[in-house]
Amino acid sequence: MLTRTSRLVPGARRARHGEQHEGLHYNIPLQDMRTLFPHSLPPRFSMQVKTFSEACLMVRKPALELLHYLKNTNFAHPAVRYVLYGEKGTGKTLSLCHVIHFCAKQDWLILHVPDAHLWVKSCRGLLPSTYNKQRLDQPAEASIWLKNFKTTNERFLSQIKVQEKYVWNKRESTEKGSPLGEVVEQGITRVKNATDAVGVVLRELKGQSSLGGFRLLVAVDGVNALWGKTTLKREDKSLVAPEELALVHNLRKMVKNDWHGGTIVLTLSQTGSLFKPRKAYLPQELLGKEGFDALDPFIPILVSNYSPKEFESCIQYYLENSWLQHEKAHTEEGKKELLFLSNANPGQLERLCAHL
Amino acid sequence: TAGAPPPIPSPPGRTSRYERPLRRKALPPRTEKMTVDLDWPSVYPVAAPFKPSAVPLPVRMGYPVKRGVPMAKEGNLELLKIPNFLHLTPVAIKKHCEALKDFCTEWPAALDSDEKCEKHFPIEIDTADYVSAGPSIRNPKARVVTLRVKLSSLNLDDHAKKKLIKLVGERYCKTTDVLTIRTDRCPLKRQNYDYAIYLLTVLYHESWKTEEWEKEKTEADMEEYIWKNSPSEKNILETLLQIKAAEKDPEVNKEELLGTKEVEDYKKCVVSLKNEGDNEETLSHYKESVKKLLKLM
Numbered sequence: 254m255l256t257r258t259s260r261l262v263p264g265a266r267r268a269r270h271g272e273q274h275e276g277l278h279y280n281i282p283l284q285d286m287r288t289l290f291p292h293s294l295p296p297r298f299s300m301q302v303k304t305f306s307e308a309c310l311m312v313r314k315p316a317l318e319l320l321h322y323l324k325n326t327n328f329a330h331p332a333v334r335y336v337l338y339g340e341k342g343t344g345k346t347l348s349l350c351h352v353i354h355f356c357a358k359q360d361w362l363i364l365h366v367p368d369a370h371l372w373v374k375s376c377r378g379l380l381p382s383t384y385n386k387q388r389l390d391q392p393a394e395a396s397i398w399l400k401n402f403k404t405t406n407e408r409f410l411s412q413i414k415v416q417e418k419y420v421w422n423k424r425e426s427t428e429k430g431s432p433l434g435e436v437v438e439q440g441i442t443r444v445k446n447a448t449d450a451v452g453v454v455l456r457e458l459k460g461q462s463s464l465g466g467f468r469l470l471v472a473v474d475g476v477n478a479l480w481g482k483t484t485l486k487r488e489d490k491s492l493v494a495p496e497e498l499a500l501v502h503n504l505r506k507m508v509k510n511d512w513h514g515g516t517i518v519l520t521l522s523q524t525g526s527l528f529k530p531r532k533a534y535l536p537q538e539l540l541g542k543e544g545f546d547a548l549d550p551f552i553p554i555l556v557s558n559y560s561p562k563e564f565e566s567c568i569q570y571y572l573e574n575s576w577l578q579h580e581k582a583h584t585e586e587g588k589k590e591l592l593f594l595s596n597a598n599p600g601q602l603e604r605l606c607a608h609l
Numbered sequence: 610t611a612g613a614p615p616p617i618p619s620p621p622g623r624t625s626r627y628e629r630p631l632r633r634k635a636l637p638p639r640t641e642k643m644t645v646d647l648d649w650p651s652v653y654p655v656a657a658p659f660k661p662s663a664v665p666l667p668v669r670m671g672y673p674v675k676r677g678v679p680m681a682k683e684g685n686l687e688l689l690k691i692p693n694f695l696h697l698t699p700v701a702i703k704k705h706c707e708a709l710k711d712f713c714t715e716w717p718a719a720l721d722s723d724e725k726c727e728k729h730f731p732i733e734i735d736t737a738d739y740v741s742a743g744p745s746i747r748n749p750k751a752r753v754v755t756l757r758v759k760l761s762s763l764n765l766d767d768h769a770k771k772k773l774i775k776l777v778g779e780r781y782c783k784t785t786d787v788l789t790i791r792t793d794r795c796p797l798k799r800q801n802y803d804y805a806i807y808l809l810t811v812l813y814h815e816s817w818k819t820e821e822w823e824k825e826k827t828e829a830d831m832e833e834y835i836w837k838n839s840p841s842e843k844n845i846l847e848t849l850l851q852i853k854a855a856e857k858d859p860e861v862n863k864e865e866l867l868g869t870k871e872v873e874d875y876k877k878c879v880v881s882l883k884n885e886g887d888n889e890e891t892l893s894h895y896k897e898s899v900k901k902l903l904k905l906m
Contacts, residue, residue: 329855331848333903510848513855535887546840550848550875550899553892 275317276562278309278570281354289357292367292401295346297603305574313563315556316348320355322552323516328468331510334517334548336476339556340534342600345520346474348556352518353472361468361515362409364458364507366398369478370525372500376485379493384449388499389487395447395500399440402454409467410434415457421446433457452503459507462514469515471507475522479505480544482528505547519548558597567599571606579609638662650701657696659688664695731762732809736798754801756790756809763813771832772823773816834883836876845875845902852903874898 286308294302302308319335326333337345353363366372372394382388403410413433420426421443427435433454440450462469473479479501485493495501508517521539523529529539536553537545559567568588571577581587595602643652643665652663661682670687671680682688720726735755739748760770760781773788774781781788790808792801828839836842849872875898882891 327904330903331851331855511851513851536892537882537887546844549841549844549879550902552899553896555889555892 275312275314276560276566278311278566281308281310283308285354285357287404288407289353289363289405290350290365291404292397294350297600298347301603305576309570310347310351310354311344311563311566311570312351313344313348313556314560315344315554316351318554319348319352319518323352323356326516328465328514331513332469332471332515332517334508334510334519334551336519336521336536336548336551336553337556338521338534338536338539338553340558340598341523341531342598343556343558344599345522345556349472349474349518349520353470356468356470357405359468361470362458362462363405364402364455364469364471365405366473366504367401368522368525369473369475369501369504370522370527372498372504373478373481373483373485373495374527379485379487380445382448382499383446384452385499388497388502389485389493390445390448390499392444392447395451396441396444399437399447399450399454403434403437403441410437413457413461413466415453416460419453421449448499451500455503455507459512463512465514467514471515471517472519473504473508473517474520475525476508476519476548477521477526477529477539477541477544479508480541480547481526484527508548519551559599559602560597564592564597564602567602577606577609582609640665649698650696650704653696653701655696659691659693659695661685661688727759727762731758733757734802734805736802752796752798752801753791753793754798754805756792756805758788758809759786760788761786765813765816768819769816773812774832776812776816834880836880841879842876845872848903871898871902875902 283306286302315337319337322333322335337348339345353365357363372391376391376394378391378393380390380392382390411432411434414430415427415433415436416429418426418429419436421439425439425443427439436450436453436457440447440454458469461467479495481495483493483495483498485498487493496505508519510517521534521536523531523533523539526539533539540548565588568577568582568591572583577583579587582591591602591605595605639662659682661684664682666682668682668688669679670682670685673679680687720729733756735757737751737753739751740746741748760773765773777788777790780790790805792805792808795801795804875895878891878895878898882895885891
C-alpha cells in the first residue's frame with residue numbers, strides 16, 4: 254500500500270523527475286498554479302483542484318519522455334516541435350501542464366495558448382485589422398490572452414526590450430528600447446489594438462530568443478484549430494478562413510521552426526474542434542494536409558490510457574483524499590469493476606469516481 | 610350410377626336440383642402415380658406455374674399463425690407468385706446441352722489454362738441473348754455489350770496509365786486491375802460491339818498523348834504522394850540548413866544533405882505516412898526517423 258508521503262515525489266520544487274517516479278503524484282503549490290495557469294486548466298481538473306485544495310499531477314511516461322528531450326535540447330538548433338496526440342481523455346492537456354510547470358521552474362519564458370479552438374469559434378466583435386486590411390482582429394480574445402500572459406511572465410516583461418518603434422495611432426507609439434511590458438499594457442488598455450499587440454509580442458519574442466537572453470517555450474493546446482475551418486462569419490455572412498484571422502496568422506508563424514533558442518510543444522485535441530469526427534485522434538486526421546505540411550518534421554508522442562501501475566496509483570490517490578465513498582471501492586472487485594468501466598481512460602475514470 | 614336426371618318439365622325461372630349438371634368428383638392428384646425414377650423434364654418441359662398436384666414435394670410456404678405451421682402447398686398463392694425453376698433441373702439442362710452439341714465447335718486444345726487464355730485473348734466480351742415464346746423474336750435487352758480488359762495486358766507507361774484511369778473514372782477497378790466498358794447506346798448488338806472497341810482504341814491512343822494543359826497538374830490532382838518538390842522536402846531542407854548554419858559548417862551542399870541515410874529514411878516514412886494513412890506503425894517509424902534526423906536522443 255503506497256502511502257501519501259512516499260507517493261509524493263521529493264524534489265518537486267526543483268521539478269526533477271525521472272523514470273523511477275513514474276506513476277507517482279507530485280504536488281504543485283497553489284501559488285504557482287495561479288501564476289502559471291490563470292486560464293488554462295481543463296474545467297474538471299480545476300474543480301478537482303478546488304475540492305482537494307491542492308493540485309496533484311501524475312508523473313507519466315509521455316511527460317517524462319518530453320522532459321528528457323527538453324533536457325537534452327541543443328538551443329543552437331532550430332526549435333523542435335513535439336506533438337502530443339491521443340484519444341479523448343487520456344491526459345494530453347495535463348501532460349502539457351506538467352511540461353509547462355517544469356519549464357517555469359527552470360526559468361523559461363512561457364507562451365501558452367490554452368485552447369486555440371477558442372480563437373476560431375464564437376467570437377463577438379470581429380474588426381477589420383488596423384495593420385493589414387485583409388485580416389480580421391479579435392479584440393476580446395487578444396486582450397484576455399495578454400492579461401494572462403502578463404500574469405505568467407511578469408519578470409520577463411521588464412527585462413525584454415523591443416527592437417523597433419511601433420506606432421499605434423496618431424497619439425500613441427512605443428519607442429525602440431522600451432520594455433515589452435509597455436506593449437502588453439497598451440494592448441490591455443486599448444482593446445482595439447490588442448490583436449496587433451499580440452502580434453508584436455510574438456514577433457519580438459521570436460526574434461530575441463535566438464539571441465539567447467532567455468529560453469522560450471511555445472505551448473499550444475488544440476493546435477489543429479489553426480489549420481481547420483472556422484465558424485466565424487463576416488457581416489456579409491461569408492465564412493472566414495483561419496489565415497484571415499490575425500491571431501491565427503501570427504500563431505502559425507510562431508510554431509514554424511525558423512527560430513532557435515527554445516522548443517514548441519503542441520497538443521492535438523478533438524474536443525472543441527470543428528467539423529472533425531468524434532473518433533478522430535491521429536495526427537493526419539486532425540491536422541489535415543495543410544497542418545501536417547506546416548508542422549513537418551515533428552516528433553509525435555502518443556498519450557495512452559493508464560497502465561495498471563498508474564491506475565492503481567490514481568485509485569489510491571482518490572481513496573486517500575476520501576473521494577471514493579462507496580464501501581466496495583477499495584476492494585479488489587471494486588477496482589476491477591472501475592477498470593472495466595473506464596477502460597483505464599483517465600478522463601472516464603475521473604467522471605466515474607465523481608459519482609461514487 | 611349417376612345417370613341423367615329424369616326430364617321433368619319445370620316452369621321457367623325455377624331450376625330444380627337435378628337439372629344442374631353434376632360435378633365430376635376430383636381425381637386423385639398426379640403425384641400419387643409418380644414413381645421415383647420418372648422422367649421429370651416431361652412433367653415440366655417448359656416454364657409453367659407451380660402445380661401442387663404435379664409436384665410430389667411436401668413444401669410449405671407462408672407466415673404461420675400463432676402456434677401453427679406454414680401453409681401447405683394445396684391452394685398456396687405464395688408458391689404461385691414466386692418464379693420456379695422446375696423446368697431447369699440438372700437432368701433437363703443436360704438434355705438441352707446434348708441437343709445443342711450438334712451446333713457447337715470444339716474448345717481449342719492449346720488453351721487449357723487461364724493464364725494462356727488471358728495472354729492470347731486479353732479482351733473479354735460479354736453479350737446476352739434472349740429467347741422467348743412470343744409474337745416477336747426481338748428483345749431490347751440483347752443489345753448490351755460489356756467489354757473487360759486488364760490494364761496490365763495493355764502497353765501503357767506510367768503517365769499513360771494514370772491518364773487512362775482518370776479518363777475512365779468509375780469504370781476501372783483498382784483491386785482487380787480490370788477496365789469494364791458497358792455500351793448500350795446503339796440499337797444493335799453489332800453496333801455496340803464496334804463502339805466498345807472504338808472506345809478502347811481511342812482511350813489507348815489519347816492516354817499516350819500529352820496535352821499542353823497537362824503541365825498544370827497540381828498537387829491536388831496527384832493520385833499518390835510524391836516526395837520531390839513537396840513541402841515536406843522543403844521543410845526538411847530548411848531545417849537541415851539551419852542546423853548546419855548553427856554548427857558553423859561551411860560545407861553545405863543541397864544534394865549531399867538530401868542524400869544522407871537519415872534523410873532517405875525520413876523520406877520513406879513520410880511517403881508511407883501520406884499514402885497509407887496514420888497508424889501506430891507508420892507513426893512510430895516516422896518518430897524514429899525524425900529523432901535520428903534532428904539528432905535527438
